[in-house]
Amino acid sequence: MRITLTTPAIIFSTISLLLLAYTNRFLAIASLIRNLHDKKKEENKTTYIIESQINSLKKRIKLIRDMQFLAILSLFFCVFSMFLIFFDKILYGEILFVISLIFLMLSLIYSAIEINLSVIALNIQLSECVGEECERKNS
Template sequence: MNELTLTTPTLLFSAVSLILLAYTNRFLSYAQLVRTLKEQYVKEHSEVTAAQIANLRKRLYLTRNMQVLGISSLFFCVITMFLIYIGLHALSVYVFGFAILLLIASLGLSIWEIQISVKALEIHLQDMEN
């Protein structure tokens, strides 16, 4: 195995930063959707709106967990860079591996959240068909 240098975690650092930006944008759109659904639900207690609210709740929690795992991955990337800087190369390899595992978990939750989002759109499409 090649020696881990500062360049490797730096590359992951920039990728995770972009992913976190996407997660934040997703979260902000959910916040707006929650406000809209609340107004709809107050006016009319429909089954479709109730289903959307339940679906959105799952998506919000998944997005929060995606963000936590992504931020944790970024945190351990920074720790990896510090460990390389102070010369603890053996430890830095394990910490960097852990950061990659956290990123994988975050991306896995993202896939799950996308599948739930598709179900939310299916609820709208079924409502329009009826």
Template sequence: MTLPELPLSTPSLLFPAISLLMLAYTNRFLGLANVVRGLHASWQSTQEPLLLKQIQNLRKRIRIIKHMQTLGVLSLMFCVVSTTLIFFDRQAGGQITFGISLVLMLGSLTLSLVEIQMSGTALDLQLQDVKCREE
């Protein structure tokens, strides 16, 4: 089965999308890093077990964000290779690397969804703690 010819503009369309995703991932990472620094300082002075659990959750989320960033960078790299191959009229290689780029992007977005769910759960637990103290 032969695939239709992939125009040079198709993989090029992913460049701005991947760049924006990487910026969003970096902002999430920096935001979590600041929260970890604050919680770590609080934990050092109070040794409160709840803070330790929050720090462990944040550690997992930071690890996920690092994997999201890695997959995003790899996606961009494969996109560049795809564009280069198509430019030099190597359609088969360009299509394969573009497909790999899309799969890597899908993996990055999937991890992003997992991290967002973890973030929501952590916030919900924090709010339940406040609700229990009010009652």
């Protein structure tokens, strides 16, 4: 199968939306880190919950950095493949497009891992609030 110039262009919007979503996740986690840091300073002590959340956020922020980097590499190789296809270097363009897709898949795998860590962090937070205790704290 031969690809045309429009084939790599199709995933441009996908990669752009992924980068936007990754940036939003990064900003949300940065906000959480700041809040936990302030909470830790206010209480002058570190609880198990806060320590667990901070450790989880450290891992997640690194994963998001790597997700963004892989998505940027994917976009770069996608653009470069279009460049080669434009100059009739079809085989090289196809190879770079495949590399672009591999980077995109790796980015998505990292995203799935980060989502899993997010769920684990939420479960840690929920473990603090069990049954009636949670309702009393919220009242």
